[in-house]
Amino acid sequence: MAAEGRSFDMDELQSLAALVNEHGFTDFEFENENIRVKMSKAATVVAAPPMIAAPAAPVQAAAAKPAAASAPEVPVDDDADLHKITSPIVGTFYRAPGPDKPPYVSEGAAVSAETVVCIVEAMKLMNEIQAETSGTIVKIYVQDGQPVEYGQPLFGVKG
Amino acid sequence: MAAEGRSFDMDELQSLAALVNEHGFTDFEFENENIRVKMSKAATVVAAPPMIAAPAAPVQAAAAKPAAASAPEVPVDDDADLHKITSPIVGTFYRAPGPDKPPYVSEGAAVSAETVVCIVEAMKLMNEIQAETSGTIVKIYVQDGQPVEYGQPLFGVKG
Amino acid sequence: MSRKIQKILVANRGEIACRIIWTCKEMGIKTVAVHSEADRESLHVKFADEAVCIGPAPSAQSYLNIPAIISAAEITDADAIHPGYGFLAESATFAKICEDCNIKFIGPRPDVIAMMGDKVEARRTMTAAGVPILPGSPDPIESAEEAKALALKIGFPVIIKAAAGGGGRGMRIVRSADELASNLETAQTEALAAFKNGSVYIERYVERPRHIEIQVLADEHNNVIHLGERECTIQRRHQKLLEEAPSPAISKELRDKMGAVAVKACKEIGYSSAGTFEFLLDEDDQFYFMEMNTRIQVEHPVTEMVTLADIVRNQIVIATGKDVGYTQDEVQISGHSIECRINAEDPVKFTPSPGRITAFNFPGGPGVRVDTAAYPGYVVPPYYDSMIAKLIVHARTRELAIARMERALEMMVIEGIKTTIPLHQRIMADENFRRGTFSTKFMEEFKYEV
């Protein structure tokens, strides 16, 4: 509880900070009914990586989710400046409403928030995915018919 | 083998150094019939301590060997400038040749290499320990009758 | 009917997901891990052959998200789903959807799950199958005469409980017929005052019950065996803290008797897969059905240790339509096993302690097993169950198993978060625990001294 008349108790915070320092933590979070504290530090030396083997066999869906199944790495994102439209569900990605139909969008297409950009099929249901942003499609990350997981980037959009 | 006309092979050493760096070793020793190499580095961040509990019960001989049984720490040596006479054997430390006799040396005593400074009793044998250095005794680290381990500092000597 | 299972999607997280993946590896079956965004760095994700992110951290949107899990099975061509425990493991709906999508649900049929999930229906079915049920009236008692007749029939002591209530109000323990009428009146008055409903009912009161469960294995061809009992009496607020096999309270005769009851019931309801019958055991060796768990239990390892069974393997073999593979005679109970649940919790206050594990020493040596998804550097997320590891020991006798557990708890050094290791160390040292003389009241009576 904060001392009278203050919005927080400096002593408490100082003892927390001392604890974090003493143990050399790089991340520290604490939460109870009264307070929530988060402290982070850049580690000057990277600790030994988590002692894990990468998956033994290349995964079938590997192409669809490179970051998910491989060892923890900081992925280099060449498209860091782009807004990503991500898949809100797990399923199969389709660029067009049907096999003989033209794709909803292609590179260079202008989209607004309501523009349908693709379909993700899940449990036999065709789910239309909207852009939820406006701009120009500059990248398409997923091949037609490829499986996608939750949160997987589908399109890169320049605002 | 060193390259012709040189006392060592710089390329070999550089590749060793690169190996040590690459693997982040803080200590590296290598020896074969041709060469002996030792490389050390101060770790910039102490890695998570080896995941070990300190000994559950304080050890009987604990006073005699503070560094041996506790978690790895860099001990602060206030006497870093002193030369240490260490015990060459495991046993019981005696300052005098008999219970009613005066100690071999006391603080302030001048010693030479052959000066007997104490006895370490091991397996009922009284082993006279020589100073093996010359100078003035300025510290005595061990109490009379106390057990000592191999390499334990007994006396601090100022040259 | 025999089906091929070549790839299993594990619809769970944490240690049980790892546990299932280990057995799949041993069987040469490919695995698909599903995970929330919070579990990207989990061991189950790393050791599976494939992994699919199925949603954000909250369980409702990930581990309980049926369409996402089914879709994950479809895009990875998994032909079966193992639900583990918790989450969707006892969802008849999920099992039915799997069936409809032509994905084998590794567990019993949906109708059996549904039946056992309904307490009234389960009680009725079990009674019909000859399984003893705690005597009592589920219907309200109106008069002192009715109460007396019932109490004499079920035997003293009895407990009067408020139909609408809980928390001790409107509750009376009655040890003789003389005390019944007055207690009934008090209970009704209290119930009315507390819950605005004076209805009460009467049930046999078990003074110091133990919680004993029987592990069964049943295949689709009505072969059923049991693997003996587990002692699960030590609980806190109905959460098991540690379990043992065998129980120090169970004789060979009682084990055979309880096992036979469970096996017979399985045959009558056409159960298939692994399952657990939970019983209340009184001090006179009478046992009463409480519920059936139609899934793998957290505490299954203690049974594995003393029988050498691999219960996850049994489940998968049964799911392919094959025979369970052993006869009752081949089941031998060897030695004694104890499991301590290591939770990321304050060992005194039981408040959760999520965060980064900075050091993790894995105890090894004879008779020590650890089931965990944690590792040094792992961050225990705040979204899920607090259990981070199960520490299991096996030794020739209960006394040796306790000594081994004490050694293993000392060696299991976890830093960075608080855990229940110190609590288990104090339970191991407790005289009642060591004697094996405890009831479900153990934790209420237990003093945690720091």
Next chain:
Amino acid sequence: MSRKIQKILVANRGEIACRIIWTCKEMGIKTVAVHSEADRESLHVKFADEAVCIGPAPSAQSYLNIPAIISAAEITDADAIHPGYGFLAESATFAKICEDCNIKFIGPRPDVIAMMGDKVEARRTMTAAGVPILPGSPDPIESAEEAKALALKIGFPVIIKAAAGGGGRGMRIVRSADELASNLETAQTEALAAFKNGSVYIERYVERPRHIEIQVLADEHNNVIHLGERECTIQRRHQKLLEEAPSPAISKELRDKMGAVAVKACKEIGYSSAGTFEFLLDEDDQFYFMEMNTRIQVEHPVTEMVTLADIVRNQIVIATGKDVGYTQDEVQISGHSIECRINAEDPVKFTPSPGRITAFNFPGGPGVRVDTAAYPGYVVPPYYDSMIAKLIVHARTRELAIARMERALEMMVIEGIKTTIPLHQRIMADENFRRGTFSTKFMEEFKYEV
């Protein structure tokens, strides 16, 4: 006579020192670790109650330094010393000095150690005790007639060996009497040329021998039991790589027979403590004594897994003068166990690979045991044996144990140094290994394919 053992000095390092300390903890016995300067950060030092540095890194000045070890026991008031294996474990001198210093040496009497350490004496004693020995002449053969008479007596095939030699020179395998005379002459000529000594001798030749050992437990009251056999055939240059219990080559009858021979021999020589009889087994189930190890073996865990014995505990109990504590009838062999020795070595060239272990994943789950003194960050010193861990599995059958070992080897991730894990993975996949049809020639015939 019963003695109290309250504090044990462990005169060893690495995994076996930890192993001994674990059991001492379970028995409530205090421990003293001794260590060289190179082993300050070792686990055995950290988990012992006390630790004493006994010398610099080289073994001769530390782990083989008898005065330092005895002094360490004296300054810490240890009342017993456990020698582990290697170093001083089979030094009769050390055992005698312990005795003289009134410190209980945990092992057999010094005279028994000395007798078994002398091959000629051991062979003589065992023959007298009715233990079968490989038939042959330790004395040189002079004439073709003498050779023929002997060969006919011991049976073909026989091997002619140079008395002074080794490395195949002056060595001839003879499969019939016809071939004997000419081969004898050639062998004598070769031996003379190679070693300037034409003496040769003849022994039964075992085409495809297996190396089988019997674990015995004997107390000071002449109670002796055996815990069955271990299969130790897979060796490289007489170094065991992996071991199993039971052996796929041993029937119940043969086990009982070999066990009975070992038990009888122990009784006749007044053996006490744990011990191991090493036998050569031929393809006709004939077995021949090779040597007796009067200490705990590296591979003792496979026996512990299938019998639930704690052999270190047995040794300590016997050392207190108590009875061994079980009868032969109480020893049951359950399931199958395999141990892989994980060495810090190149898995193809077997060159040592000391250094810092940067990552170390400890495999868990059902039926997996790890005995190790290593941990993430541990530096494997270059001064000692390269074995850094023993990975042991237990399952219902040999086939399931192999599958479990494959899973455990995959999960046992060690980074920073090279290990023999990939070698063991290839052995597990080898058809001859899987069939159990192998001899001591396995590694010569084995192709390591990368």
